[in-house]
Amino acid sequence: MSAQYLPVLLTFAFAGTMAAAIVGLSALLGRGKLTHKRKLEPYESGMLLIDASRKRVSVKFFVVAMVFIVFDVEVAFLYPWAVSVRELLAEGNKLVLWDGLLFLLLLTIGYVYLWREGAFDWAKRGGEQ
Numbered sequence: 001m002s003a004q005y006l007p008v009l010l011t012f013a014f015a016g017t018m019a020a021a022i023v024g025l026s027a028l029l030g031r032g033k034l035t036h037k038r039k040l041e042p043y044e045s046g047m048l049l050i051d052a053s054r055k056r057v058s059v060k061f062f063v064v065a066m067v068f069i070v071f072d073v074e075v076a077f078l079y080p081w082a083v084s085v086r087e088l089l090a091e092g093n094k095l096v097l098w099d100g101l102l103f104l105l106l107l108t109i110g111y112v113y114l115w116r117e118g119a120f121d122w123a124k125r126g127g128e129q
Contacts, residue, residue, distance in 0.1 A: 063119055074107055 081100050088096040114120065 060119075060122060064122075067114055067119055071107070071111065074103075077103070 078100075081096075081103075085096055085100060
């Protein structure tokens with residue numbers, strides 16, 4: 001029984017050894033501490049930053065991002081369904097079509113609700129930012 005777990009244990013041992021070796025070599029061969037203030041400044045694409053990196057962002061930005069992620073993941077479930085629906089219908093499984101249509105209806109209802117609530121509206125409304 002324990003011989004079955006030997007490859008897994010060897011993999012974990014190899015991964016741990018490699019991680020420790022990489023961190024150790026980085027500490028040994030890496031550059032020293034950054035001592036100049038100029039080296040600590042933010043730097044991107046060869047240009048110094050104009051704005052502060054800690055500026056405020058509207059909550060609406062995050063709401064739109066979360067809604068996009070939720071709908072993106074849910075729509076990803078449609079691909080396997082769309083690929084297999086023809087085969088499942090040929091086997092006589094009619095319920096698979098109604099399940100998919102119900103899923104699409106629920107996605108549409110959620111999308112319309114969010115649209116009416118203004119989750120996709122980036123413009124300022126009534127003093128909100």
